Amino acid sequence: MESNIDPPVPGLHIPGPPEELAHTDRVHTANRAASVLSVTIAAVMVATSAIGLLVPDLYDESAWAREALRGGDLVTLVLAAPLLIGSLWLAARGSRRARAVWIGMLAYAVYNSAFYAFGTSFNDAFLLHVALLSMSIFALACAIVGTDLVAISDAFRGVRVARWVGLFLVVVGGMQGALWLFVIARNAVTGELIADVPAAGQHLVFALDLVFLVPSLVLAGVLLFRRIPLGFLLGTAMAVMGAVYQVNMLAAGVFQDRADVAGATAFAPEGVGLTIAFTVAALVMLAPRKERLAA
Numbered sequence: 212m213e214s215n216i217d218p219p220v221p222g223l224h225i226p227g228p229p230e231e232l233a234h235t236d237r238v239h240t241a242n243r244a245a246s247v248l249s250v251t252i253a254a255v256m257v258a259t260s261a262i263g264l265l266v267p268d269l270y271d272e273s274a275w276a277r278e279a280l281r282g283g284d285l286v287t288l289v290l291a292a293p294l295l296i297g298s299l300w301l302a303a304r305g306s307r308r309a310r311a312v313w314i315g316m317l318a319y320a321v322y323n324s325a326f327y328a329f330g331t332s333f334n335d336a337f338l339l340h341v342a343l344l345s346m347s348i349f350a351l352a353c354a355i356v357g358t359d360l361v362a363i364s365d366a367f368r369g370v371r372v373a374r375w376v377g378l379f380l381v382v383v384g385g386m387q388g389a390l391w392l393f394v395i396a397r398n399a400v401t402g403e404l405i406a407d408v409p410a411a412g413q414h415l416v417f418a419l420d421l422v423f424l425v426p427s428l429v430l431a432g433v434l435l436f437r438r439i440p441l442g443f444l445l446g447t448a449m450a451v452m453g454a455v456y457q458v459n460m461l462a463a464g465v466f467q468d469r470a471d472v473a474g475a476t477a478f479a480p481e482g483v484g485l486t487i488a489f490t491v492a493a494l495v496m497l498a499p500r501k502e503r504l505a506a
Contacts, residue, residue, distance in 0.1 A: 237356075238356070238357050238359075239357075241353040241354070241356040241357035242353070242354070242357035244349070244350070244353045245317075245350045245351075245353035245354035245357055246299060246303065248346050248347075248349060248350035248353070249295060249296075249299050249313070249317065249350050249354075250296070250299070251346060252295065252317075252320055252343060252346050252347055252350060253292045253295045253296045253299075255339055255342060255343045255346070256287050256288070256291065256292040256295070256320065256343065257288060257292050258339060259284070259287075259327070259336050259339045259340060259343060260284040260285070260287045260288035260292070261284075261288060262335070262336050262339075263280060263281055263284035263336065264281060264284050264285060264288070266335070269334050269335065269336060270331055270332075270334065271331075271332045271334065272330075272331060272332065273409045273411075273412070274467070274470055274472045275407075275408060275409055275412060275467060275472050275473075275475070276330065276331075276409065276411075276412050277470075278463065278466035278467040278469075278470045278472055278475075279412075279463035279466065279467060280326070280327065280330075280331065280463075281466050282459065282461075282462035282463035282464070282465060282466035282467070283323060283326070283459045283462065283463060285462050285466075286455070286458050286459040286462045287323065287459070290455060290458060291316060291319055291320070291323070291455055291459075294312065294316050294455065295313065295316040295317070295320070297309075298310075298312035298313035298315075298316060299313050307362055307363055307365075307366035307367075308366060308367075308447075308496075308497045308499075310354075310358060310363070310444075311363070311367075311443075311444055311447035311448050311451065311496070311497070312447075312448070312451050312497070313354065314351065314354050314355060314358070314444065314445075314448040315447065315448035315449065315450070315451030315452040315455075315493075316451065316452070316455070317347055317350050317351040317354055318351060318427070318448055318449065318452040319451075319452045319455050319456055320343065320347035320350075320351075321344065321347040321348055321351055321423070322419065322423055322424060322452070322456065323456065323459065324340055324343040324344040324347055325344055325419050325423070326415065326419065327340040327343075327344075328340045328341050328343075328344045329415060329419075330411075330412070330415045355444070358444060360440040360441055360444065361440065363440060363443050363444045364440035364443055366443075367443035367444075367447065367496065368438070368443070370443075370495065370496055372495050373435055373436075373438060373443070373446070373496070374435070374436050374438070376432075376435060376446060376450060376492045376495065376496055377431075377432040377433065377434070377435030377436030377437075377442065377446055378432065378436055379432070379488065379492055380428045380429070380431055380432030380435065380446060380449055380450065380453075380492070381428070381429050381432035381433060381436065382432075383428055383453070383485070383488075384424070384425045384426075384427070384428025384429040384432060385425075385429060387420060387424070387425055387428070388420070388421060388425035388429075391416075391417045391420055391421060391425075392421075394413075394417070395417060406474060407472075407473045407474025407475075408474070427445075427449055428449055428453070430445070431445035431446045431448070431449040432446060432449075434446065435447075446496065447493070447496040447497065450489055450492040450493040450496055451493045451497075453485075453489035453492075453493075454486065454489035454490040454492075454493045457482060457485050457486035457489050457490075458486060460482055461478060461479075461482050461483065461486060464476055464477050464478065464479055464482060465477045465478070
């Protein structure tokens with residue numbers, strides 16, 4: 212019996228279901244928005260960091276805050292902005308590991324720019340800092356939405372120490388949160404704060420860490436420990452973000468020490484240790500691996 216169904220025409224592309232096409236279009240739009248924003252973010256990063264380093268009186272803050280901001284400007288200029296652009300370029304060429312780095316650098320941009328937008332007095336770069344924070348938030352959201360989590364899972368599933376990296380993120384985030392909660396509770400009872408650090412600076416650090424950094428580290432660590440696809444993405448991204456921001460904090464300590472800020476120490480041992488730990492965590496997640504051959 213002959214079939215009434217015509218055979219497919221060679222070379223003819225048959226589109227998928229409308230839902231699949233709509234999803235593909237949303238992903239493409241999110242990726243395009245995140246990419247355009249990321250290029251702009253990198254440019255603004257370079258501009259604001261250069262201004263902060265070249266204009267000595269830009270930050271009308273205490274010596275502790277001023278030198279910390281200038282140290283952050285140096286790291287953002289020479290490390291964070293190049294990493295953002297480099298990872299974006301590699302991610303656009305199909306690298307799944309680079310995509311995790313890209314998202315980690317966008318997380319760095321959100322966290323770091325919040326200190327400048329909320330923690331400084333009005334200055335000539337204020338609107339640039341606000342624009343940087345806003346663009347970074349939306350770029351991060353679009354980049355995550357545009358990520359193929361199945362592909363990310365395939366790229367990172369072979370990482371045997373992923374659970375250990377996840378546990379590390381949970382421990383660091385948990386200990387950081389517990390420390391700040393202890394200081395805040397002690398202040399409520401005794402009025403005591405961390406010595407040699409301005410109260411306004413502590414308030415900002417506590418707020419941003421407890422709102423953004425601590426929950427992000429713990430959530431990413433838990434998801435990575437459970438080897439959930441989103442966990443591979445967020446866990447790797449937060450390891451990268453943590454490594455770069457620890458370098459930022461080391462630079463801040465060097466700038467503060469050179470300015471004779473009370474209580475400041477260049478290359479504090481705990482800071483060096485965390486920098487090494489986050490860097491190792493990022494590298495073991497990103498290290499290339501040989502594909503297993505089918506038996």
